[in-house]
Amino acid sequence: MDFSACIKFASENPVTYIATAEGDQPRVRAFALWFCDESGFYYHTGTPKNVSRQLKKNPNVELCFFKPGGVPGP
Numbered sequence: 001m002d003f004s005a006c007i008k009f010a011s012e013n014p015v016t017y018i019a020t021a022e023g024d025q026p027r028v029r030a031f032a033l034w035f036c037d038e039s040g041f042y043y044h045t046g047t048p049k050n051v052s053r054q055l056k057k058n059p060n061v062e063l064c065f066f067k068p069g070g071v072p073g074p
Helices: 003-012 050-057
Strands: 015-022 025-032 035-037 040-042 062-065
Touching: 003 035, 015 050, 025 050
Parallel strands: none
Antiparallel strands: 015 025, 015 062, 035 040
C-alpha cells in the first residue's frame, strides 16, 4: 500500500486509536482524524492534556484506524 492509498483509507475512516507512551506505560485513546495529506496525519488536542505532554516528550506513536462494518464474512 503506498502513502496515497493510506491517505485515502484514513480520510474514509477517520476514527483512530493513537498509542503514546508515558514512561514505560502505553496509553491508547480514540481520536477523530482532523485531516491528512502528503505532509502527514493531523489531530487536535489541547495543550493541558496528558496526551499533549506525552507527544512532546516522545513523538513516536502508532495509529489504528477503525473501519465500520469490519471485514466481510465468508
